Amino acid sequence: MKKLRLPNLLRLDNDRQKHVISILEAFEKDNQVNPGKNTPLDLFLRYYFLDNKMVSPSDRAAIVDYVYRLTSYKLYLSAISRRPINWKSRLEAFVSPKFEENFMNGQIPPHVRASFPEDLYNLMVEAYGEKEAFDMCHILNERPPLTVRANTMKITRHDLFRKFQKKKFKVEKCLHSPMGIQFNERPKTNFFKLPEYSQGFFEIQDEGSQLCAMRVDCKPGQTVLDYCGGAGGKTLAFAPFMHNRGQIFVHDVRKSVLLQAKRRFKRANLGNVQTHSEKHKLWQTINRKCHWVLADVPCTGTGTLRRNPDMKWKFSIKMLQGLCKVQEEIVKEVVPCLRKGGKLVYTTCSILPQENLMQVMNLCDKFNLEIENGKHFQVLPKSNGMDGFFSATLIKKQGLLID
Numbered sequence: 001m002k003k004l005r006l007p008n009l010l011r012l013d014n015d016r017q018k019h020v021i022s023i024l025e026a027f028e029k030d031n032q033v034n035p036g037k038n039t040p041l042d043l044f045l046r047y048y049f050l051d052n053k054m055v056s057p058s059d060r061a062a063i064v065d066y067v068y069r070l071t072s073y074k075l076y077l078s079a080i081s082r083r084p085i086n087w088k089s090r091l092e093a094f095v096s097p098k099f100e101e102n103f104m105n106g107q108i109p110p111h112v113r114a115s116f117p118e119d120l121y122n123l124m125v126e127a128y129g130e131k132e133a134f135d136m137c138h139i140l141n142e143r144p145p146l147t148v149r150a151n152t153m154k155i156t157r158h159d160l161f162r163k164f165q166k167k168k169f170k171v172e173k174c175l176h177s178p179m180g181i182q183f184n185e186r187p188k189t190n191f192f193k194l195p196e197y198s199q200g201f202f203e204i205q206d207e208g209s210q211l212c213a214m215r216v217d218c219k220p221g222q223t224v225l226d227y228c229g230g231a232g233g234k235t236l237a238f239a240p241f242m243h244n245r246g247q248i249f250v251h252d253v254r255k256s257v258l259l260q261a262k263r264r265f266k267r268a269n270l271g272n273v274q275t276h277s278e279k280h281k282l283w284q285t286i287n288r289k290c291h292w293v294l295a296d297v298p299c300t301g302t303g304t305l306r307r308n309p310d311m312k313w314k315f316s317i318k319m320l321q322g323l324c325k326v327q328e329e330i331v332k333e334v335v336p337c338l339r340k341g342g343k344l345v346y347t348t349c350s351i352l353p354q355e356n357l358m359q360v361m362n363l364c365d366k367f368n369l370e371i372e373n374g375k376h377f378q379v380l381p382k383s384n385g386m387d388g389f390f391s392a393t394l395i396k397k398q399g400l401l402i403d
């Protein structure tokens with residue numbers, strides 16, 4: 001079993017502590033009062049700091065770090081903290097020796113020590129076995145690494161790497177993604193204020209996400225649909241393969257994220273992308289025309305819980321079942337867009353087989369598809385490495401030739 005390591009946290013003085021507790025209390029209250037609103041933690045924090053502009057960038061970094069880690073370890077901290085349990089007592093337990101001492105305490109159920117909802121923990125044990133599931137939970141409670149993708153429309157990875165080195169950033173080139181650079185230490189400066197960012201030289205993107213996007217191996221002149229495009233993260237990664245020739249259609253049901261995507265496409269120098277929130281008109285244009293369709297479907301996000309620890313406390317089996325239905329509906333909608341020989345890249349940031357391989361088998365059965373070369377792609381969350389991602393390239397099943 002992995003040894004529980006206390007994260008290398010920044011200093012927590014009284015002022016920072018007050019912010020941490022008031023954020024966590026307010027976030028919990030917001031979820032109780034407006035359960036349907038589902039504000040994600042990162043958005044909640046953005047609003048909080050807009051209301052508290054006086055907090056300095058270094059204080060902010062420390063506060064965010066504690067908020068994320070305490071949210072991750074909420075269940076475990078509740079088990080080991082003094083009574084009454086509240087965010088103040090959980091924080092005390094987090095910085096006390098109890099945090100490491102109780103990690104192997106057999107009196108505390110494994111899912112509590114892993115700080116995961118029992119249903120989710122059981123699904124992970126079913127998929128990976130007790131030891132791997134337990135270790136993976138702890139990786140998913142850790143601080144994630146910071147990884148960026150060089151925008152090869154504007155700069156090579158090597159040149160961007162040299163620029164970062166000149167700034168004395170501790171960086172290394174990713175092993176698997178040819179466009180990725182990982183930071184071994186978080187830079188103290190505001191990343192989004194770097195000139196290299198405003199010039200569109202890079203985007204923040206996990207290496208696993210880069211690898212999934214690159215499975216859309218599109219060529220100049222082709223037609224591509226990114227059906228669950230969100231803020232455009234995956235399109236930004238595969239679009240450079242087309243050298244601005246051909247057409248990329250990005251769709252999402254949320255107009256607000258498509259606006260963000262548009263800004264990012266412009267900054268990245270992409271001139272062949274159009275965004276659509278209305279699918280009916282789009283359908284007439286792309287029916288049977290697409291060489292590639294990317295379905296980066298909504299999922300439990302269990303592979304990226306380090307970045308969104310609040311998501312795991314919203315998990316339920318019912319939610320998983322609902323998402324599986326939506327994933328199936330999405331694939332049903334996009335299959336008719338494929339031209340003869342076209343490929344559908346199905347992707348999730350989940351570690352659950354129910355929305356990965358099991359789902360893909362179900363999709364193949366229902367929509368007469370098969371997995372290209374019979375091989376899928378899966379990465380599991382790694383300590384100081386990639387998040388968890390899954391991808392399979394689906395093609396239309398060839399009819400059997402009967403003599």
Ligand SMILES: C[S@@+](CC[C@H](N)C(=O)[O-])C[C@H]1O[C@@H](n2cnc3c(N)ncnc32)[C@H](O)[C@@H]1O
Nearest residue numbers: 228229230231232233234252253254296297298
């Ligand atoms: C995993 S996220 C996509 C992330 C994006 N591809 C990226 O790399 O940045 C899934 C997206 O699916 C969208 N979505 C949810 N239901 C949908 C539906 N029925 N049709 C199309 N998009 C949907 C969500 O709004 C969300 O942006």
